[in-house]
Amino acid sequence: MRKKKKIHKKKSTMALWAFVSALVAGYVLSGTDMAGVASFADISIAGAVSLPTATAVLTGSFFHCIVSHDIGKNIVKITAMVIIIIAKMFHENKSSPKSSGFITTTGVFIAGTAVSALIGEIPYKLIFYMFYGGLAGFTAYSLALIIAGLKKRFVLDFSTVTGCAYAVVYTVMIASLCSVNIPYINIGLIIGITITICGAYYYCHTGGVMCGALTACGAFLSSVDCGMTVVLLPASALLTGYLNKQKNTTATVCFVGINFALMVLTGITQNSIYSMIDIICSAIIFLVISPAYSDKWFTTGNNSVSVVPDMLNARMNFIADTVHIVRTESEKISKVLRKKNEKNITTEDVVNAVCTDCPRKIYCWKSNSKNTKSGFMQLSAMAEISAETFPYEISECIYKEGLIKFYKKMSAEKARQRLVSLRYTDNMEILSEQMKTIEEIISTAGERIDIRYSAPVSKIVKNKLNKFGFFPSEVIAYYNAGNRLHTEIYFNKADSTENFMRICDLVSDELKIPLESVPPVNSGRQTRIRLFEKPKYKIDVYSTSVCAENSENGDTSAVFGDGTGKSYVVLSDGMGSGKSASVESKMVVSMFKKLIGSGVEYPSAVKMINSVMLTKSPEESFATLDVACIDLETCGLTLIKSGASATLIRHRGNVIKIVSPTFPIGIYSRSETFSCQCEFEENDIIIMFSDGINESEYRFIKELLLSSDDLKKIVDEICAKADVFNPTLHSDDITVIGIRVIK
Numbered sequence: 001m002r003k004k005k006k007i008h009k010k011k012s013t014m015a016l017w018a019f020v021s022a023l024v025a026g027y028v029l030s031g032t033d034m035a036g037v038a039s040f041a042d043i044s045i046a047g048a049v050s051l052p053t054a055t056a057v058l059t060g061s062f063f064h065c066i067v068s069h070d071i072g073k074n075i076v077k078i079t080a081m082v083i084i085i086i087a088k089m090f091h092e093n094k095s096s097p098k099s100s101g102f103i104t105t106t107g108v109f110i111a112g113t114a115v116s117a118l119i120g121e122i123p124y125k126l127i128f129y130m131f132y133g134g135l136a137g138f139t140a141y142s143l144a145l146i147i148a149g150l151k152k153r154f155v156l157d158f159s160t161v162t163g164c165a166y167a168v169v170y171t172v173m174i175a176s177l178c179s180v181n182i183p184y185i186n187i188g189l190i191i192g193i194t195i196t197i198c199g200a201y202y203y204c205h206t207g208g209v210m211c212g213a214l215t216a217c218g219a220f221l222s223s224v225d226c227g228m229t230v231v232l233l234p235a236s237a238l239l240t241g242y243l244n245k246q247k248n249t250t251a252t253v254c255f256v257g258i259n260f261a262l263m264v265l266t267g268i269t270q271n272s273i274y275s276m277i278d279i280i281c282s283a284i285i286f287l288v289i290s291p292a293y294s295d296k297w298f299t300t301g302n303n304s305v306s307v308v309p310d311m312l313n314a315r316m317n318f319i320a321d322t323v324h325i326v327r328t329e330s331e332k333i334s335k336v337l338r339k340k341n342e343k344n345i346t347t348e349d350v351v352n353a354v355c356t357d358c359p360r361k362i363y364c365w366k367s368n369s370k371n372t373k374s375g376f377m378q379l380s381a382m383a384e385i386s387a388e389t390f391p392y393e394i395s396e397c398i399y400k401e402g403l404i405k406f407y408k409k410m411s412a413e414k415a416r417q418r419l420v421s422l423r424y425t426d427n428m429e430i431l432s433e434q435m436k437t438i439e440e441i442i443s444t445a446g447e448r449i450d451i452r453y454s455a456p457v458s459k460i461v462k463n464k465l466n467k468f469g470f471f472p473s474e475v476i477a478y479y480n481a482g483n484r485l486h487t488e489i490y491f492n493k494a495d496s497t498e499n500f501m502r503i504c505d506l507v508s509d510e511l512k513i514p515l516e517s518v519p520p521v522n523s524g525r526q527t528r529i530r531l532f533e534k535p536k537y538k539i540d541v542y543s544t545s546v547c548a549e550n551s552e553n554g555d556t557s558a559v560f561g562d563g564t565g566k567s568y569v570v571l572s573d574g575m576g577s578g579k580s581a582s583v584e585s586k587m588v589v590s591m592f593k594k595l596i597g598s599g600v601e602y603p604s605a606v607k608m609i610n611s612v613m614l615t616k617s618p619e620e621s622f623a624t625l626d627v628a629c630i631d632l633e634t635c636g637l638t639l640i641k642s643g644a645s646a647t648l649i650r651h652r653g654n655v656i657k658i659v660s661p662t663f664p665i666g667i668y669s670r671s672e673t674f675s676c677q678c679e680f681e682e683n684d685i686i687i688m689f690s691d692g693i694n695e696s697e698y699r700f701i702k703e704l705l706l707s708s709d710d711l712k713k714i715v716d717e718i719c720a721k722a723d724v725f726n727p728t729l730h731s732d733d734i735t736v737i738g739i740r741v742i743k
Contacts, residue, residue: 015052022053026060030077031068032176035221038077039176040108040136044169046081047104047140048097048147051088058085076129079111080104080136100144105137142168155483156298167214170195174218178226186278189230192218193282194289196237201251201286202293202456203300205241212237229275232262248290252283295454296479360398379407433669437607451478451486457511461487464510470503471495473526480565482633484533485513488563496520496527504531518563521597530563535632536743537682539567542711543737544719546692554581555690555735556589562596565633569739571626571644573690575664581733584623588613588665592625602627602640606665606673610642613666622666628686628739635741637680642673645693649678650685650705657698685711685740692734693718697725711738 022045029042042061046054058081065071065078084107091099112129142165149162158166177188192215200208212234220227236258243251259279263272355361364372375394382389390400397403457477465472474490487507491497504517508531515531539559547553554574561567572588574581588609595605606625613621626644630637639647643664649656662672680686685705700721704714715738722734 018049018053019056022049022056023060026057026062027064028060028180029176030061030064030074031070031180033179033222034172034175036223037132038074039172039179040077040132040139041172041176043077043080043084043108043136044104044139044143044172047084047107047137048100048143051085054081054085054088057081076108076111076115079115080107083107083110097141097144097148101137101141103137104140105133108133108136139168139172142166153483154297158298158300171214171218171221174215175221178219178222184274184277185281186226186274188222189215189219189226189275189278190281190285193230193233193279194285196233197240197252197255197282197286198290198293200237200240200255201244201248201290202295203241204244205238207300208237208241209234225271229271229278232259232266236262248287252287256280256283293456295456296483296485299452358398364394364397379403380410382407382411433607433611433671437604437611440601440604440607450481453478454485457485457487460510461489461507464506465489465503468506470497470506480633482536482565484535484565484633485511485515486533486564487515487531489529489531491527491529493525493527496522500529503529507531518561518597521594523598532563532565535565537630537632537635537741538743539569539630539632540711540740540742541569541737542715543735544715545736546719546722546734548733552579552582553735554585554733555692556582556585557735557737558589558593560593560597561632562599565631567630567632568593568596569628569630569686569688569737571624571688571690571735571737573624573626573644573692573733573735575622580621581623584613584621584666588623588625592627602629602675603673606640606642607671610665610669610671614669622664624664624691626660626688628688630680630739630741632741635680635682637678637686638675639678640673640675642671643667645689645691646695646698648687648698648701648705649680650687651679651681652684653706655702655705680741682741682743683709685709685714685738687714687718688737688739689718690733690735692732693722693736694725697721700725711740714738 032039046057065074087103116125145165174188174192180187196211199211216230219230240255371393375391378391454477458475462475472489473492476488508515517531520527520529541559557571572585574584591609624644625642627640641660647658660674662674715736719736
């Protein structure tokens with residue numbers, strides 16, 4: 001109930017701010033001009049926004065007309081906004097940028113036609129109002145497009161078609177504000193010049209020229225005299241853009257100096273003096289607001305930023321394909337060589353080894369060849385050869401002992417070859433699986449991810465750390481799909497530090513954003529520290545364990561985050577119980593945590609762990625793997641299992657059982673991993689447990705989950721009742737983990 005009240009209060013506050021802002025905008029823009037006629041900026045705003053906000057624009061505009069006694073002069077604008085509001089009353093639920101533009105164009109045209117008809121000027125004004133309405137409608141369409149984009153993602157996106165919409169709205173607003181009558185200063189120019197300095201400093205010469213050109217365009221639309229005072233603004237912004245690596249004060253002073261020099265070169269007039277006052281005011285405003293600037297709210301879609309990931313992706317995929325070809329070719333060659341080395345006993349081998357000096361050779365192989373060949377075939381098929389099992393077809397052979405000795409030797413050689421071949425095949429399968437894992441790791445490492453790189457934040461973080469004695473080799477700051485800041489800081493081995501909390505505090509203090517951190521990950525040559533904005537959700541985990549009698553617990557569990565907004569809860573049950581089982585489960589959990597923290601995807605991580613478990617010792621050893629991966633941004637749940645027990649999930653009043661039809665890690669050369677995406681929401685509960693919990697207890701667990709929200713109580717009850725539901729006298733290690741996602 002409290003959450004609903006907070007959400008309702010927040011929406012009410014936002015609606016109030018929108019209403020007040022629209023009221024002020026309507027009042028300010030009502031008396032503005034553009035290109036010698038009344039500005040249509042307030043009409044376009046009314047056409048683009050919602051019905052309550054459009055009413056606020058009309059109210060502000062009407063109030064300004066009363067104060068300034070200009071109702072007659074602005075009767076067309078007032079009438080147009082009234083028509084727009086009436087149309088929105090019937091089409092509010094179906095509003096879209098296109099409908100906003102159409103309603104605005106139609107409203108202006110109808111209002112203009114009606115007023116012109118009343119005063120008898122319809123033949124002269126009809127074409128004008130068609131053109132005027134079209135411009136107002138296009139501006140309303142552009143503003144509505146911007147508002148729709150901001151509702152989806154609160155970021156000013158200049159990289160797509162909305163970039164054109166921003167340019168249209170910006171130009172119209174600057175043109176309108178330039179005509180606001182304030183002594184000695186021009187509010188429209190001050191706003192435009194301030195934005196131009198920001199564009200030049202933060203987006204180099206390209207941003208400066210674009211903002212300067214649009215500002216000059218808006219000024220010319222207001223009046224020729226106003227436009228002439230800033231006609232060289234794009235040039236000064238171009239030069240200032242090359243100073244973006246300097247301090248903001250240096251760039252600002254240079255901007256003012258360049259404009260002063262251009263004013264002197266073009267001739268000093270009264271208008272140019274007023275223009276310099278506007279430029280100085282803009283420079284002061286820029287110096288005040290620049291420390292608070294963050295590119296978190298802007299995206300320009302720079303081609304160089306998008307091309308590099310594409311190039312890396314192409315290269316990574318090429319390397320992965322090359323590894324794939326090497327793996328398949330090596331498997332083919334291995335099969336050919338294995339067949340080539342397989343030796344079969346032939347008749348010629350027997351003749352050369354035993355029958356060479358036999359006086360009965362001609363009789364056996366010519367006169368009695370059928371019986372001789374049949375006897376030899378029986379000998380080659382026998383597992384054990386002796387005088388009693390000797391074939392009767394060749395019972396008269398005078399070299400029986402020699403034949404028995406020869407075939408025993410050949411049988412032993414065959415057994416040795418089969419053993420060698422079996423071991424060789426196992427090794428080749430392990431090698432092939434390892435190469436396949438490398439292939440997958442390389443391929444996934446090159447995949448594009450939905451992030452926006454932030455060069456300014458990366459630079460700020462690196463400078464801050466250098467100032468306090470930390471010298472990272474690389475700092476990469478970016479915004480994820482949820483528009484939350486993430487920072488990866490890399491240190492070389494010589495400069496590495498374990499004081500990651502100090503680094504987190506320094507960066508948080510500098511950016512004025514509360515950041516969190518995960519423990520550093522060491523690759524051998526480098527150490528990486530990940531900092532991130534607090535995600536939308538967090539997990540509440542409670543676990544309990546019971547050891548088998550007089551032994552060490554063979555179950556191992558861990559809870560950790562990878563620093564990208566995902567949390568992992570891992571449970572592994574080693575083979576049997578006691579110290580050896582504990583070693584195996586700890587090894588599996590430790591390796592999984594290390595690989596995931598390094599950025600390896602879970603299928604590849606499981607395959608790599610499986611290879612290590614197979615080759616770590618000649619003794620048989622295996623362990624289960626049970627993982628719950630929770631995306632703390634979307635509350636998405638992924639379950640990963642290798643031979644693990646079932647997992648129970650309480651979701652929307654039901655209990656779901658997830659079973660894994662796989663074998664544990666370390667049994668076969670080809671690892672089997674079961675994974676599934678599960679529906680999961682805030683306050684749902686996950687129960688994970690080792691195989692010490694018998695299936696007969698599941699019904700009790702289900703009733704417990706549906707009757708209680710106390711996570712600790714649920715986990716303790718499950719663990720306490722494990723012996724009651726165990727039908728055997730043999731007890732096993734028991735671990736139960738309860739997980740819940742909360743805001």
